[in-house]
Amino acid sequence: MRRRTLLSLVLTVSVFLSSGASAQRQPQPSTPKRPRLVLLIVVDQFRYDYLDRFGDLFAANGLRRLLRDGASWSQSNYDHTPTYTAPGHGTIMTGAYPAETGIIGNEWLDRASGTRITSVSDDSRKSLGGGPNEIASSPWRLMASTIGDELRLATNDRSRVIGVSVKDRSAILPAGRHANAAYWFSTVSGNMVSSSYYFEQLPAWVTAFNDAKPADKYFGAKWERLLPEDEYVKRTGPDNPAWEVVAASTGDTSGFPHTITGNAKAPSQPFYWALDSSPFTNDMLVSFAQQAILNERLGQDDDTDVLTVSFSANDYVGHRFGPYSQEVMDVTLRTDRQIATLLDFVDARVGLANTLIAFTADHGVSPIPEHAAALGLGGARVKFTDVMGKIQAAISARYNMQGKVPDPTGDYLLRFSEAGMSREWYVNNNIYFNYDVLRRDGVTIEDLSQVVCMTALTVSGIARCFTRTQLMRGATSITDPIERRVLHGFYPARSGDVVLVADPYKYIAETITATHGSPYSYDTHVPTIIMGVGIKPGQYYEPASPADIAPTLAALLRITPPSNVTGRVLLEAFRK
Numbered sequence: 001m002r003r004r005t006l007l008s009l010v011l012t013v014s015v016f017l018s019s020g021a022s023a024q025r026q027p028q029p030s031t032p033k034r035p036r037l038v039l040l041i042v043v044d045q046f047r048y049d050y051l052d053r054f055g056d057l058f059a060a061n062g063l064r065r066l067l068r069d070g071a072s073w074s075q076s077n078y079d080h081t082p083t084y085t086a087p088g089h090g091t092i093m094t095g096a097y098p099a100e101t102g103i104i105g106n107e108w109l110d111r112a113s114g115t116r117i118t119s120v121s122d123d124s125r126k127s128l129g130g131g132p133n134e135i136a137s138s139p140w141r142l143m144a145s146t147i148g149d150e151l152r153l154a155t156n157d158r159s160r161v162i163g164v165s166v167k168d169r170s171a172i173l174p175a176g177r178h179a180n181a182a183y184w185f186s187t188v189s190g191n192m193v194s195s196s197y198y199f200e201q202l203p204a205w206v207t208a209f210n211d212a213k214p215a216d217k218y219f220g221a222k223w224e225r226l227l228p229e230d231e232y233v234k235r236t237g238p239d240n241p242a243w244e245v246v247a248a249s250t251g252d253t254s255g256f257p258h259t260i261t262g263n264a265k266a267p268s269q270p271f272y273w274a275l276d277s278s279p280f281t282n283d284m285l286v287s288f289a290q291q292a293i294l295n296e297r298l299g300q301d302d303d304t305d306v307l308t309v310s311f312s313a314n315d316y317v318g319h320r321f322g323p324y325s326q327e328v329m330d331v332t333l334r335t336d337r338q339i340a341t342l343l344d345f346v347d348a349r350v351g352l353a354n355t356l357i358a359f360t361a362d363h364g365v366s367p368i369p370e371h372a373a374a375l376g377l378g379g380a381r382v383k384f385t386d387v388m389g390k391i392q393a394a395i396s397a398r399y400n401m402q403g404k405v406p407d408p409t410g411d412y413l414l415r416f417s418e419a420g421m422s423r424e425w426y427v428n429n430n431i432y433f434n435y436d437v438l439r440r441d442g443v444t445i446e447d448l449s450q451v452v453c454m455t456a457l458t459v460s461g462i463a464r465c466f467t468r469t470q471l472m473r474g475a476t477s478i479t480d481p482i483e484r485r486v487l488h489g490f491y492p493a494r495s496g497d498v499v500l501v502a503d504p505y506k507y508i509a510e511t512i513t514a515t516h517g518s519p520y521s522y523d524t525h526v527p528t529i530i531m532g533v534g535i536k537p538g539q540y541y542e543p544a545s546p547a548d549i550a551p552t553l554a555a556l557l558r559i560t561p562p563s564n565v566t567g568r569v570l571l572e573a574f575r576k
């Protein structure tokens with residue numbers, strides 16, 4: 001009896017003590033809520049220096065707000081080449097190089113079909129809203145998962161993930177393979193379109209958006225400068241220098257104002273192409289993004305949604321006028337205001353406090369070669385026919401010493417016919433070999449690569465040459481940034497057998513006024529800005545890359561990082 005009493009007393013006391021202890025314990029901080037929305041804003045062909053060169057003219061609530069309330073990395077570079085749209089957009093939300101995503105270019109040679117394909121073309125799907133024979137697009141060639149894919153896995157698909165852009169690849173790739181939808185602009189139909197990869201028919205709100213003919217209202221629109229001309233002259237020089245050449249067939253001029261008709265009598269494909277090269281598609285895209293937020297109820301609950309918005313007009317304008325033009329300055333200032341409109345809308349609808357925002361670009365751009373030449377920077381266009389002519393002659397001299405006719409070495413390089421002409425495969429500075437013919441003649445890839453590279457390097461303007469054997473063996477130096485960037489852009493099943501790199505400010509086989517794709521700073525140096533809960537605002541000088549955005553978002557969202565993440569978590573901007 002006494003024992004029992006004592007025991008019960010001990011039990012009672014211990015229960016009392018333990019409950020007392022638990023009453024006194026500090027309440028555990030509840031796991032912080034995830035943001036309701038991840039908003040990725042990409043501007044196609046936006047160099048980092050635009051923030052500085054034009055930044056004093058930005059509005060208070062656009063890019064200036066991101067720079068003030070977010071963390072910005074001034075030493076942010078892509079670490080791959082070619083620096084094109086699809087590889088860049090493939091990298092941002094996967095945190096992986098093209099070597100992992102498989103998105104090695106906007107287009108490449110598909111050896112299986114012997115055809116040139118785009119990064120997103122998909123014969124097995126139907127276009128929704130496009131022209132009658134328009135090829136459908138989907139993310140099926142993207143080899144890595146995205147932030148959106150991982151969020152949907154983490155929330156049993158309750159997260160909604162949507163990508164929008166004027167370009168198909170720029171809408172599709174950041175959203176990912178398990179996205180709910182991607183929408184882009186068709187220059188065939190003038191509609192915002194999608195494909196049967198996502199659903200069998202367009203949602204009603206998209207059809208309603210298209211029924212209002214959102215592109216056609218810009219027919220004949222005049223693009224004028226936003227600000228007085230002297231602001232532009234001060235920062236970019238005169239409006240119409242000799243190196244800006246806009247063909248008369250476009251119905252446009254090289255100087256302001258630009259009239260958007262595409263030389264057409266009424267809205268039709270030439271007009272829609274012309275519209276692409278104006279700032280007006282960015283306005284249309286902001287309206288579309290707003291409709292997506294409203295109709296898909298993005299950011300309305302605690303299962304984080306993702307909206308990726310990629311502005312394409314900047315790239316078309318940059319290609320046409322170059323980075324030191326009044327037009328690029330103007331489209332940049334307009335984009336800043338368009339971003340302000342989008343941010344204000346997100347603030348009203350979702351709350352910026354509930355939104356995690358990332359801002360970046362897919363690549364930069366080189367000065368127009370003729371402009372760079374005029375400045376003594378060595379700008380030039382290396383003729384494709386010069387390079388390939390010399391290479392073909394060297395192949396013949398090495399492997400057809402008997403001078404056989406017809407020359408059996410004529411098809412050692414893979415050829416295709418375009419507009420009735422047979423020409424060598426040359427895409428993204430990659431040269432492709434014809435393996436069947438090499439096998440027939442007992443020529444090794446390694447041996448032929450040596451002949452091609454040694455010859456290519458004798459052509460003025462060719463800086464470097466890399467072979468498949470070298471890149472697959474990993475026989476490249478990680479301390480040489482050019483070698484490293486080429487390796488990060490090489491995906492064996494899709495890349496060529498030899499990769500050329502031109503000298504700075506030189507283009508190979510390009511007729512376009514200004515372009516990008518190189519491993520040089522003017523193409524790799526782009527903004528990386530992140531703003532939202534958990535991020536300490538400020539300017540950061542640590543080396544960074546748009547490939548760091550995905551691992552950083554994954555850490556802030558507490559989800560599994562995308563499958564092939566190679567970027568780093570940008571810890572220096574995390575709140576302790």
Ligand SMILES: [Zn+2]
Pocket residue numbers: 044045084085086315362363
């Ligand atoms: Zn681009």
